[in-house]
Amino acid sequence: MIAIEKLAEVFVEVADTLVDDFDVIEFLEVLTQRTAQVSLSSAAGLVLSDPRGHLQFVAASRESVHLLELFQLQNDQGPCLDCFRSGRPVVNGDLDGSEARDRWPSFADRAIELGFRSVHAFPLRHQGVVIGAMNLFSSEVGRLDESDARVVQALADVATIGILQERTIRAKEVLTEQLQAALVSRITIEQAKGALARSWNVDVDAAFTALRDYARTHHLRLSELAHVVVTDPGRHPGLTRPS
DSSP states (O other): OOOHHHHHHHHHHHHHHOSSSOOHHHHHHHHHHHHHHHTTOSEEEEEEEOTTSOEEEEEESSHHHHHHHHHHHHHTOSHHHHHHHHSSOEEEEETTSHHHHHHOHHHHHHHHHTTOOEEEEEEEEETTEEEEEEEEEESSOOOOOHHHHHHHHHHHHHHHHHHTOSSOOOSHHHHHHHHHHHHHHHHHHHHHHHHHHHHHTOOHHHHHHHHHHHHHHTTOOHHHHHHHHHHOGGGOHHHHSOO
């Protein structure tokens, strides 16, 4: 069931990020968080295709989903891969059901271990080309009806618009460049999260929250701040040095 009262807030917040100079990784992080909230799911994750057509993790609303997305990709098994390859949504996947266990036996077991009971996946599409997928995970065997699925697909389409929000997409090379930049930024952010988690002796979720909040408070781009944390942590002692 979609939380309609939150949907307008999501589109307002997303619209505020669609400016000439915006941080695509933070945009996708916010979108996964808000999509999980609106759909009343436990969590959401997003993967994108690299220039070779291989899916890579980009954003998630929870660290456990990050790990589960990586598990899907490493084992070449899971709803996001089926969705990406077919270009069609995978909806109402009961992880305890026989269909899910037949299609994704290792993934279903791993997802259940992490506390999830159902999964949905929606394609990110650009002019007939699938460039990624958004996954929703729930701790209950919840169902999305047709109207709810259309809303979530619309949010996945918003993710595509954000990724491709250059004034004009003139050629395939532009799309490839933007996707590659997002993937490189994601790696740097993961490194910064790990460094802060070790420095502060906290988990990676708390480390990412601190990184994101510091970027917003100091009007810095998330990916640029992450790069400084990794390469020159002394420039931001308020963030990198434990009190």
